[in-house]
Amino acid sequence: MKPKSNIRLSIIVFLFFIGLIIRLDCSIGQSFESLSPTPPMGWNSWNKFGCNVNEAMIKEMADAMVNSGMKDAGYEYIVIDDCWQTGRDSDGNIIPDPERFPSGMKALADYIHSKGLKFGLYSCAGSKTCQGRPGSRGYQFQDARQYAAWGVDYLKYDWCYDEGQDAKAAYKTMSDALKECGRPIVFSICEWGDNKPWKWGKGIGHLWRTTADIRDCFDCSINWGGLGVLQILDKQAGLEEHAGPGHWNDPDMLEIGNGGQTITEYKTHFSLWCMLAAPLMAGNDLRKMDDSIRMILTNKEAIAINQDKLGMQGFKFIDYGDLEIWVKALSDGDAAFCFLNRSSQPVDLDFNWKKMGIHHFSVAQNGFNLWKNEYHVKDLWNNDFTGTSKENLKHRLAGHEALLVRLSNGE
Ligand code: GLA
Numbered sequence: 001m002k003p004k005s006n007i008r009l010s011i012i013v014f015l016f017f018i019g020l021i022i023r024l025d026c027s028i029g030q031s032f033e034s035l036s037p038t039p040p041m042g043w044n045s046w047n048k049f050g051c052n053v054n055e056a057m058i059k060e061m062a063d064a065m066v067n068s069g070m071k072d073a074g075y076e077y078i079v080i081d082d083c084w085q086t087g088r089d090s091d092g093n094i095i096p097d098p099e100r101f102p103s104g105m106k107a108l109a110d111y112i113h114s115k116g117l118k119f120g121l122y123s124c125a126g127s128k129t130c131q132g133r134p135g136s137r138g139y140q141f142q143d144a145r146q147y148a149a150w151g152v153d154y155l156k157y158d159w160c161y162d163e164g165q166d167a168k169a170a171y172k173t174m175s176d177a178l179k180e181c182g183r184p185i186v187f188s189i190c191e192w193g194d195n196k197p198w199k200w201g202k203g204i205g206h207l208w209r210t211t212a213d214i215r216d217c218f219d220c221s222i223n224w225g226g227l228g229v230l231q232i233l234d235k236q237a238g239l240e241e242h243a244g245p246g247h248w249n250d251p252d253m254l255e256i257g258n259g260g261q262t263i264t265e266y267k268t269h270f271s272l273w274c275m276l277a278a279p280l281m282a283g284n285d286l287r288k289m290d291d292s293i294r295m296i297l298t299n300k301e302a303i304a305i306n307q308d309k310l311g312m313q314g315f316k317f318i319d320y321g322d323l324e325i326w327v328k329a330l331s332d333g334d335a336a337f338c339f340l341n342r343s344s345q346p347v348d349l350d351f352n353w354k355k356m357g358i359h360h361f362s363v364a365q366n367g368f369n370l371w372k373n374e375y376h377v378k379d380l381w382n383n384d385f386t387g388t389s390k391e392n393l394k395h396r397l398a399g400h401e402a403l404l405v406r407l408s409n410g411e
Helices: 003-027 055-067 104-114 140-150 167-179 229-234 263-275 291-297 300-306
Strands: 041-044 077-079 085-088 094-096 118-124 154-158 186-189 207-209 248-250 280-282 315-319 323-329 335-341 347-351 376-379 384-388 393-397 402-408
Touching (some): 055 077, 055 104, 077 154, 104 140, 118 140, 140 167, 154 167, 229 263, 263 291, 263 300, 263 323, 263 335, 263 402, 323 347, 335 347, 335 393, 393 402
Parallel strands (some): 041 077, 041 280, 077 118, 118 154, 154 186, 186 207, 207 248
Antiparallel strands (some): 315 323, 335 402, 376 384
């Protein structure tokens, strides 16, 4: 070979390896699904603050997430929902509201990262967001690159002003943009369950909303977009087969601490979201939480049910009308049970574990077997053992109360 063609070959090989390195950097050497092996946990501005978001408040929320013990309990994302954006510049770059975010998004992301937390933003697959701000339609790759440059770790992507687009295709476009943007970004699909995203969302996003918006009430339904805890729960039964590590059904963010429900109801809301392997996105003012709310949101044993590495979503095992029993298989052959009293009147529970035939689903699900093993039964709200699976579980459930227990095999 002539020296000239040798040089040319070396240049081609060199460029090929540079290209490979850039490509590896973009995919961050991490598979997309591995970004969310357990349901994401964090805080989102929408439920409490709506459009009233600004830089100072978001920083205070990051401080409060650390100081309140929420970070230690596993919460990590601080997500700004709608209304942070005002327009696009002449090059099409998205512009954050300069009055509300005077230091810009990069500085805010840096602050949040300096606390050991992660930063999330909101956009929309349509031409506008639900509050009429610029959406990402036509700008998906440009926006994704901008998010990466700012240090965004999580994107919630809504479905207003969709203008007849195909939902799967629209979410796939943004997913492709995120996969190429050079930074790992968790992708939260928010099209309210309209196009059954549990059937196509795996591999496109990490979580997908299954219903219209939650409202801060236990048992209510307010036209469009207003579903209480029970109304949302009812729409989750049967979706369990679609969830697993890296891809989660999302029954919407938490309302705990926003004032519309009793402490008992908020404990039930949290118990159910833990059973459902739901993303745990707090939606209250973390700066002003009293202890009773903080104790609910940071209940480590309830969170361990939610974050269990097996990643199985709990399912409705028995429906007696006002009383429902939900079951979630856990790793190491354990299981969680949630006894839910939907009514406002007390219900006396006298539950015989073996008679219920719970062994039927047990073998397939990680070895849980009430016929073979005796389990310790722990009430996760009282942090106390109520007995073993040999004895009947007796408990007076107050109106709207849920008893959340873990059955563990061993000491
Ligand atoms: C939709 C979403 C909500 C919230 C608002 C913001 O309603 O479902 O969670 O993001 O938009 O406008």
